[in-house]
Structures are given as structure tokens and as C-alpha cells.
Amino acid sequence: GGAAPVVSALLPVPALRRQATLLDGFAAELAASCPGTTLERVPVRRWADLWSRALLLTLPGAGRTAAVSTATGRLLPLGVDLQEHATAVQAQVHAVLEPADGTAPRLVRAAVSAPKPDTVVGAGLWQLLRPRMSLLAAAGEGRSVELDAMPVTAEGDLLWDDGRARTGEPADPFATARVILSTAADPVTAPLDRHPSRIAVPVLLEGYATERADDGALALTVAGHRLAVDTDRIPAAGPLTPEAVAASGACLGLLRWDAGEFALQPLAVETTVRKKTAAVHAGAWAGGTTDKAGARAEKAATDAVAVLRERAGKLLRT
Template structure:
């Protein structure tokens, strides 16, 4: 019965996702890319580990959010430990570990004034469905060769981790239609590393960040690319190319690029993040003081909370801009815009301000100060770690 409940919730959220993406497609005029035929998996994860995860999640459901305690939540630890050595189960292990950490921080449930019902229900549902055989298969990736034209970086920061996701247009070398793709890199994060210091944690793992910061295209040679539009990044298969302006790319190539397809279990309104370019708008404020962009009789709220402090883009820059490159999202029952970059006019010259401008390093004064402070913090942490290892 619990598995049926999870499946029903996923189907409901999936139908909402599909309806919203159809509305977005009507606005952008873009069509989704074609999905390749599914291939049978060569191997499956161990059934006993999946059964253990399913048992813990069912115990959680029977207890209810108000009934959780540290003993119940701790039951996830041995399951996660058993999953981590298996590459096929690491995503599931990460999901369970993060979910259990959130629950542990809220124990005991009986004392909670407010329960994040929707978030926890989504996490529980996804975790339970991924215990079914075949549900947690690794997406099939095909080699991609061509030119990658970055649009912007979505930087996501949490207490113990940070992730940078690059949105870009990929132009295949064989002349097939271009498509929208993503490339992500993540790293563990100490509490003391914030702001521009986040880039120092990510740069060693992905050369693409430097290319985006410098405003350059990247030439790919056999880079693995999934149907969902995710590049499995390998620095050995990438080479920095010629200068490529993100707004120029958006004006020329964004409208004709195919949207990535969405995996069945990933169909959820919260996962909608569609690159769009807006021009000719007027920046205003709504009745609650939130910035909105008025365009063609419509008012689109701007989610300024998603603008990272690790870059020069600010809410104030948005108010004087004439063009905005961002991600269209669905949040709290309405479409909102997450800015990735804005274009303003300074002394009769168009100037672009990017949220990820400091990804590869910076020479401007504000960025240099933030970078130096972060460097000092990271150096202290490395020194302490070295002393602990030598002890």
C-alpha cells in the first residue's frame, strides 16, 4: 500500500510537471529532444540492500512525521553504509543520507512547530520508488562531439556541500540540431567557506568553470551526454575555445535549441529550470516589495534569493538592466525567474553582469577582496587538516 501511495504521488506530480512544461514550451517555442531507446541494464544492485532501505522507509511512514525519534532515524545509517560501496546505489545512498540528516536535525518530531510536509513527502516518495528493481539505473550516455556555448551558472549552496550547474547550448559537430545541456560539479563544503571561496572548492574538479568565467566556448570530443541533457564531465575530453558571449548565444541559438527530455521519475514541478532570455521589460516591485519584470502585459516575479553572493550579480543590477538571461522555475504556485546574468548600459555601451563571473577567478576589486578572504580561510583549513593527518 505504501508503494502504491508513493507511485500515485509521483504520477500526480508528474502530470503537473507535464502541464507546466507544455505551457513553457508554448512560450519558448522549443521542442524536446528525442529520447533514445532504453537499453537493458547489464547489472542490477543487490536486492537485499534495496529491501533494507524499503523497510526503513516503511517504518518511517508508519511512525509519521510527528513520531520520528533519533532511534528510528539512526536506522538509516547501516543501510547507507551498505549502499555506498556499490556505484549503482551511490545516488540512492546520498538521498537517504541527506534525508536522514534532515530528520535527525528535527528530532523528536513531537516537538516540531512546523513540519515541511511537501519536502519530506517528496524525498520519502523518491527514495521509496528507487528501491524498486530497475528504478535507480544509471542514465545511458552517448559520446558527444561539438561546441559547447555556456549560458550561465546556477550555484547552489548548502551547509555541507556546494554545487555549480552550467547551463549551455550544445552544437553537435555532425550538423544535427543543437540542444540545451547541463554540466554539474559538486564538492563538500566547510561552514567557514562562503561567498567567492566556494569557487576554490569547485575549480579543481571542472575546467569548464574557468571557460565560463572567461566567456569562452568549449570544444568537446566524445564527452558522455545523457538523454536528459546531462554531460558526464571529463576534463580530458574538453578544450577551451573561442570567445562566446552568453547573450549573443541566447539571442542566436537559444530559440532553436531542443529542450532536454525528463526521466519519468524526475517529473516534478520543483525540477523545472528552463533557460530563457527576456528583453524590453520594465523592472518594478509588487505589493510585497519583491522585484518583478513587466513585459507584454505580464508580470514575472524574480527570485532574488537564488542570486549567489559568490558573484557580482545583485538585485540592484537587475533594476537598471535591459536584458536578463535566467532560469524559469515553478515555485509556490507561480512561475518565477532566477537571474543568471543581466545586461546593462554603461556610457552607451552594453555591459553584462554574470552570477558566475568569478567562477574562474577575478580581477575586479570586489571579487579580488572576496577571493583573498576565502583563500586565507581555505589555507587555514588545509593547514589544520594537515596537522590532524600528521598527528
């Protein structure tokens, strides 16, 4: 499209990569929406936010590198937030860091992203991300990670380096949430990122009632307050489903703000199966799976990736 030359020129420059990715995605959305008369609804709010964000990123100082320190201690994953676009995919692991120096625990994040063809979907997305960050395997297996001088920004983003991480002991995310989450310090958000759409606060909810509307919308009632569940954010690349959320007794998720109200994005739930408590995690397949449904999806994705690589090889040889 018309944005391709600009994106190609921006991508090789690390300082401009955020702008390039945003422009690439925005241009792809606009192109896919043409002609506009075929749209059921024009996403005015989303497109306005994307355009505003793009303009802010061009301001002097917007791309300034955040202050970086180091983190040493035990990392306890809470869940994986998988975000998929037609041309890119990102997995963000939300976790609690217990510093080795005995200071208060704090909330941190670690993200990994990769470009993707639109034919790779579902469980196949993990194949694009796994080689780039070992934390995904630990999060999928429910294990802690020992960090040694891992770079971390003031906003709580770990600049992941596999050489500074070692997989540790089993760590149940629900146990972590029940024991530590309420005392973990929140990171300070950079001024440029203080937008309601960026709100994603890890929370643990228990003792709620679930209700489902005729249109399928799911909500939880907690202490007399109704909280909508954003089931659209539940990825197809994992075993978590809206039905599992509706049947759950505890939910670990991200509290978000959208369209004037708070909503919950589930990351994991606890359900009762044959009188036993079982946990279902959205990122359970991040490191691989022996689950039958997950294994089938992985195989299909592997075949699709193999075909794409073969075609790419033929193109390069011609």
C-alpha cells in the same frame, strides 16, 4: 547523527551515491530543525518531496544507468547555476551544443559537485569545484568549449571529461541566446525526474518592466504578464545582485516552477553603465576574478580552507 553509519556505508558504492547524498542532506536538515518549535515555518512541501524522492530511488530500476552517446561540436555556455547546501555544493552549467555534424543545436547541462564544510561559503565555493571541471573557467571567462566525443545522456547531461574538452573562442552568452536559444532542442526528461521542481528552462527576456514590492519581492512584467524573480537563488559567490536585476534591460535565466507558479532565476543580466551595455553574470567568478570584491572574498575563503587543511593534517598526525 543517527544517519551517519548508513551514509558512510552507502557513499563508497557509486550506484547508491545519490541516495546517500539525499539522506545525508535530509538528516542534516532535520537535525538542524530540532526542536521543531523554534521553526518559523515547517517546510512540509520540501520535506515531503525529499522523502518521496528517497523512496522512488529505492525502487528496482530507479538507479538504472541512462543511455549514453557521445557529443562532438562547439559548446556555448549560457550561465552557471550554483546550488549550495550546508554539506555539499554543486555548479550546473547550462549551455547550447552545436554538433559538428550540422544537426540542430540542443540544450545540454554539465554539473560538478563537491562535499563542503559549512565554514566555506560565498566565493570560496568555487575553490572546491574548479579542480573538478575545466568548463567552469570557460563559462566564467565567456568562452566556448570544443568537445570531442564527450559522453552525454539522453536527458542532455554531459558526463564531463576534461580530456575531451578544449577551450575555444570568446562566446557571449547573450549573443548565443539571441541567435540560437529559440531553435535549440530540449532534452527528453527521464520519467523518474518529471517533477515540477526539476523544471529549469533557459530563457532570454528583453523589453520588460521591473517592479519591486514593499517587502523587497522583485517581478518582471513581460508582454503584460507578471513573472516573479527568485532572488533567493542568486548566489553570493558572484557579482550578480537583485539590484542589478532590477536595473537591467535583458535577463538570461532559468524558468522554474514552485508553489504553483512560474518564477525566473536570473543567471545574467545586461545593464546600462555610462551609456554602455554591461553584462553581469552569476557565474563570473567561477574561474577566478580580478574584481576587487571577488578577490577579497576569494582571499578570505583561501584562508578558511588553509586553516581547515592544517587542522585536518594535525588530526591525521595524532
